[in-house]
Amino acid sequence: MRFDELERRYEEAQAALARAETPEALESWRTAWMGRKGAITALTRQIRDLPKEERPAFGQRINEVKAALEAAYEARAAEVKAEALAQELAEGAVDITLPGRPLNVGHLHLTTQTLREIYAIFERMGFEVYEAPEVELGYYNFDLLNIPPYHPARDMWDTFWVDDDLLLRTHTSPGQIRVMRERYPEPIRVILPGKVYRYEQITARSEHQFYQVEGLAVGRHITMSDLIGTLTEFTRMFYGEHRRTRVRGSYFPFTEPSIEIDTDCILCGGKGCPVCKYTGWLEIAGAGMVHPVVLQNGGYDPDEWSGFAFGLGVERPAMMKYGVKDIRLFYGNDLRFLRQF
Ligand code: DAH
Numbered sequence: 129m130r131f132d133e134l135e136r137r138y139e140e141a142q143a144a145l146a147r148a149e150t151p152e153a154l155e156s157w158r159t160a161w162m163g164r165k166g167a168i169t170a171l172t173r174q175i176r177d178l179p180k181e182e183r184p185a186f187g188q189r190i191n192e193v194k195a196a197l198e199a200a201y202e203a204r205a206a207e208v209k210a211e212a213l214a215q216e217l218a219e220g221a222v223d224i225t226l227p228g229r230p231l232n233v234g235h236l237h238l239t240t241q242t243l244r245e246i247y248a249i250f251e252r253m254g255f256e257v258y259e260a261p262e263v264e265l266g267y268y269n270f271d272l273l274n275i276p277p278y279h280p281a282r283d284m285w286d287t288f289w290v291d292d293d294l295l296l297r298t299h300t301s302p303g304q305i306r307v308m309r310e311r312y313p314e315p316i317r318v319i320l321p322g323k324v325y326r327y328e329q330i331t332a333r334s335e336h337q338f339y340q341v342e343g344l345a346v347g348r349h350i351t352m353s354d355l356i357g358t359l360t361e362f363t364r365m366f367y368g369e370h371r372r373t374r375v376r377g378s379y380f381p382f383t384e385p386s387i388e389i390d391t392d393c394i395l396c397g398g399k400g401c402p403v404c405k406y407t408g409w410l411e412i413a414g415a416g417m418v419h420p421v422v423l424q425n426g427g428y429d430p431d432e433w434s435g436f437a438f439g440l441g442v443e444r445p446a447m448m449k450y451g452v453k454d455i456r457l458f459y460g461n462d463l464r465f466l467r468q469f
Contacts, residue, residue: 130171130178130186137167138193145197145204151212154205161197168194238469239339239458242446243321246341249365250319253358255343258318260303262325266295268302272425273382281381286327296325300342301382304418304437307344308426316346316435321442332454339442346418346428346435352385355415355436359389363412366445367394374409383416383437394448403448410448413440 141161148154161167172190175183236244247257266289275281285298303320320342328336345354360373371391378388390411393404400406415438420430428435443455450469452458457465 130174130182131189134171134186134189134193137171138197141168141197142200145200148204149208149211151205151208154201154208158201162194162201168197235469237458237466238446238450238452239442241469242442242449243339243341245366246362246440246442247319247321249362250341250343252365253361255317255319255345258303258307258320259322260297260300260306260320262297262323263290263294264297264302266293268305269295269297269299272305272422273301274419274421274425275381279381287325288327297322298326299324299439300340301437301439303342304344304382304422305426308346308423308428312427315348316344319343330456332456335443335455335459337459338455341440341442343415343438343440344418344435345437346423346426346433348433350417350434350436352387352417352436355387355417355438356389358436359413359415359438362440363389363391367391367449372398373412378414378416380414380416382419382422384419386414386416389413389415389438412445413438415439 141157144161145154145157148157159166163169168190175187175190178186269285269287270279270282271277287298288296290296300320300322303322307316307318307320321339323337324340325337326334328334330336343358345358356375363371363373371394373392374390376388376390378386380386388411390409392398393401393408393410395401395403396408398408400408404410415436418435418437423430423433423435443458446452446458447455
C-alpha cells in the first residue's frame, strides 16, 4: 500500500517536473516535492508507522526515488536555463529596432562639383570637354604659344621642371595647340579643364597647384563679340542672372587683342570691399582673339581662320560663390571643410 503510494507520487513528481518551464515553476516544484514540507519528505516521515520488517525496503526505495528526482531536477533545470537563453538570443540579442550605425558615404569634392557646373554651362553652348596632359613639353607650354625662350613673359609663369624639356604645365593653354593639331581642318569648340602648377608662395589666395578651364573656339568668322557674349553668358549662368560684367584690355602673348573679364563683386555688389580691393570688380578670366602665330602653330591659316580663347580659374570662382576664405582648404583634406559642400 505504502509502496503503491510512493510509486504514484514518484510518477506525479516526474510529470510535474516535466511541466515546469520557468525557473519560478522549478522552484515551486522543488518546494512542493522535495522541500521540508514537500510530498516526498512527508512519505519519509511515514517510515516509522510501518511494520519493522518493511522499513528497510521502503527506506531504500524512498532514497532511490529522492536521488532520481534530484537528478531529474538538475537535468530539467539545465534544460530550462538553456531554453531561456536560446529564447533571449532569438528575441533580444539583436535589437532590430535600434538605428543602424551610419555608413560613411563620400561625395564629390567642391572642386569637382564646380568643374561639373562649368562643364554643364559650356555644354549648353556647344562646347565639348577635351583633356590635355599635365606633364607637358616646355615647347608647348611656352614656345608654341608665342612665348620664345628670351621672352620676358615667361616670368609670369614659373613652374616645376621635370627635366630640361618637360615641366608641370603652368596653364591649360598648351592644350589649345594639341586640339588644333588633332582637329585641323575642323572648326573647334572645346573647353580644356585640368590641374596646373606654379612655383609660388602658398598663401590664402594662391596655391602651387590649382585648376583652370581653358576655352577655345576656332572657326571662319569668329569675332570678339562671340568671345564677350560667351563669357557674359557664362557669368550669368554661373553666378546668377543679374551679374554685370566688364571688359578690360590686357596682355597675353598668345592672344591679340587680349582682354580680361571682370564681374561686379559678388560680395559687395560693386560698392567696394576688401575682397575686391575696393574696386567693386573681380577678375574672372583672361581671354582674347587667338594670336595668328598660335593659329599657325596649330595648323590653321590665320588668313582664313580666326578664334577666341579664354582661361578661367576654378577654385577662385568656387571661393566667391560659396564664401571660402582660404584656397589652401581645397587641398587640406579637412573633412570639416569638405563636408560642408
Ligand atoms: N593661360 C593664362 C594664364 O594661365 C590664362 C589665359 C589668358 C588663357 C588668356 C587664355 C587666354 O586662353 O586667351 O594666366
